[in-house]
Amino acid sequence: MADRIMLIEDDKTICGELMTLLSANKYDVGVISDFHRTYEETVAFAPQLVLLDINLPYEDGFKVCAKLRHSFDFPIIFVTSRNTDMDELNSIMTGGDAFITKPYNTAILLAKIASLLKRAYGGQESTVVEHNGVMLRLENGCAERGGASVELTKNEQKILYYLMKNAGKICARANITEYLWDNRIYIDDNTLSVNVTRLREKLTRIGAEEYIKTKHRQGYLV
Amino acid sequence: MGEYINIRRYLKDRLAVIALNLAGMVFMALFLLSAGNSLDTVLLVIGMWILAAVLYFAVSFRARRRYLMGIIGLADRLQEKYLVSEIIEKPARMDDEVFYWLLKSADKSMLEKISEIKQEKQDYKEYIEQWVHEAKTPVTAMCLICENNKETVPRILLAELERADQYIEQALFFARSDYTHKDYIIRETCLEDIVHLAVAQNRQLLIQNNVRVEVEDSEITAYTDGKWIAFIISQLIQNAVKYKSDTPVIKIAIGMENGSAFLAISDNGIGISDDELPRVFDKGFTGTNGRNGEKATGLGLYLCKRLCDKLGVGLSVSSDGKGTKFRLVFNGNELVING
Numbered sequence: 001m002a003d004r005i006m007l008i009e010d011d012k013t014i015c016g017e018l019m020t021l022l023s024a025n026k027y028d029v030g031v032i033s034d035f036h037r038t039y040e041e042t043v044a045f046a047p048q049l050v051l052l053d054i055n056l057p058y059e060d061g062f063k064v065c066a067k068l069r070h071s072f073d074f075p076i077i078f079v080t081s082r083n084t085d086m087d088e089l090n091s092i093m094t095g096g097d098a099f100i101t102k103p104y105n106t107a108i109l110l111a112k113i114a115s116l117l118k119r120a121y122g123g124q125e126s127t128v129v130e131h132n133g134v135m136l137r138l139e140n141g142c143a144e145r146g147g148a149s150v151e152l153t154k155n156e157q158k159i160l161y162y163l164m165k166n167a168g169k170i171c172a173r174a175n176i177t178e179y180l181w182d183n184r185i186y187i188d189d190n191t192l193s194v195n196v197t198r199l200r201e202k203l204t205r206i207g208a209e210e211y212i213k214t215k216h217r218q219g220y221l222v
Numbered sequence: 223m224g225e226y227i228n229i230r231r232y233l234k235d236r237l238a239v240i241a242l243n244l245a246g247m248v249f250m251a252l253f254l255l256s257a258g259n260s261l262d263t264v265l266l267v268i269g270m271w272i273l274a275a276v277l278y279f280a281v282s283f284r285a286r287r288r289y290l291m292g293i294i295g296l297a298d299r300l301q302e303k304y305l306v307s308e309i310i311e312k313p314a315r316m317d318d319e320v321f322y323w324l325l326k327s328a329d330k331s332m333l334e335k336i337s338e339i340k341q342e343k344q345d346y347k348e349y350i351e352q353w354v355h356e357a358k359t360p361v362t363a364m365c366l367i368c369e370n371n372k373e374t375v376p377r378i379l380l381a382e383l384e385r386a387d388q389y390i391e392q393a394l395f396f397a398r399s400d401y402t403h404k405d406y407i408i409r410e411t412c413l414e415d416i417v418h419l420a421v422a423q424n425r426q427l428l429i430q431n432n433v434r435v436e437v438e439d440s441e442i443t444a445y446t447d448g449k450w451i452a453f454i455i456s457q458l459i460q461n462a463v464k465y466k467s468d469t470p471v472i473k474i475a476i477g478m479e480n481g482s483a484f485l486a487i488s489d490n491g492i493g494i495s496d497d498e499l500p501r502v503f504d505k506g507f508t509g510t511n512g513r514n515g516e517k518a519t520g521l522g523l524y525l526c527k528r529l530c531d532k533l534g535v536g537l538s539v540s541s542d543g544k545g546t547k548f549r550l551v552f553n554g555n556e557l558v559i560n561g
């Protein structure tokens with residue numbers, strides 16, 4: 001069952017786009033239709049996590065948060081354009097679990113949501129990814145095929161992980177680069193090519209030749 | 223102001239009185255002589271007169287000097303010298319009192335003016351803060367739209383959005399940089415996390431300029447405001463990209479030196495010439511790099527310096543012609559004790 005996220009945001013565009021983003025990442029999303037009844041609607045949705053803006057009509061985010069905290073302990077993430085230290089302190093004082101400022105990096109937002117959900121409700125994130133006969137073990141960073149195994153560097157692991165997660169889809173170089181940057185690997189275009197070449201060599205060593213296909217002018221595909 | 227008080231000036235101001243005395247002496251001498259007194263008697267009387275006059279001038283000069291030095295001393299001990307009229311006693315002499323009341327009324331009107339300007343400045347600052355938060359909403363919406371339509375939206379648009387956001391951020395920090403307000407909270411901050419935050423804020427700019435960034439792993443923390451430091455690093459990163467070489471690399475090192483944490487940001491760009499180096503933090507200074515080709519406002523580094531001063535962070539720059547290196551030194555412990 002998908003995790004349920006309540007979106008308390010009064011800007012219609014942002015609300016709509018966040019809904020698209022979260023739905024695409026397999027979450028059930030609820031939104032507020034009447035800000036007079038923010039609290040009631042949130043409770044009725046029974047969310048596992050709440051994304052909360054500070055500037056809201058009728059009642060600001062801090063008040064909503066304090067009220068929710070009174071009877072619920074699901075994670076609450078403040079998402080706001082007000083990034084003063086006072087706001088951040090207030091958000092912690094009223095019981096917020098995280099504070100993310102606009103315009104947020106979506107990768108950071110999604111990672112925060114995933115980690116808070118995991119912390120609150122447990123759940124085992126799979127440490128093994130498999131596609132087309134090749135297995136990537138995240139715990140030791142090895143790629144396996146049949147009985148053969150090869151150790152990958154951090155960069156190679158991340159590239160292979162991204163390709164396998166998006167198996168069957170063409171991954172643009174720009175998307176891979178952005179994914180790596182989101183994971184604090186700041187490489188340039190040449191380094192990406194070098195890393196992909198090395199990754200291919202290693203995969204060939206365990207018998208997975210032509211595992212990563214190049215789509216000319218589009219990107220890579222597994 | 224003490225140099226204005228001397229006996230010559232004092233006597234010069236009293237020339238008329240001195241002349242009157244001299245005239246009195248001449249008439250007195252003539253009168254006494256015509257009344258048949260001896261020359262000795264006349265000289266004795268005149269001598270007594272002169273003695274009395276000199277004594278009077280000496281004593282009154284000393285008293286006057288003591289009074290004036292007292293007021294000057296009072297003013298010197300004040301931090302806001304314009305408040306002196308509030309604490310000096312009302313003088314007894316007529317002309318002094320006129321000046322006293324003049325000073326008071328001048329002060330009053332100036333204080334009114336100052337508080338008016340302060341209020342205006344505060345209003346403007348609040349407006350900027352408000353404006354920044356409002357401007358961020360559409361920027362956020364645009365970022366999300368781009369993210370949700372990644373495959374069809376050109377990356378260049380994301381980079382431009384990032385730039386717009388950075389300019390908005392700059393306005394916010396400029397408003398916060400004046401010396402009268404304290405808008406920061408000093409907390410123990412992991413420097414590496416702050417660096418990653420600053421890099422993330424400039425992700426598109428760096429990727430599209432094909433910049434490689436190397437960040438040293440470090441657990442070092444400093445007592446400072448992370449948001450401010452992230453903004454400063456962000457400005458330095460943007461500078462590094464603006465004046466980059468063909469194969470740009472930005473290296474960020476974190477370490478300890480003499481008990482203080484430091485953060486060093488070095489690039490392999492075109493560097494800054496020795497004669498311009500001392501002036502890079504000046505307001506409006508653009509340098510030959512800034513004037514040739516790349517547009518520069520002369521604001522970024524000035525703002526960094528101001529924010530660093532306010533936070534008590536040391537900011538220095540060095541360049542060897544093959545790149546530029548900025549260093550931030552956190553004198554964390556002192557701040558915690560004094561702050």
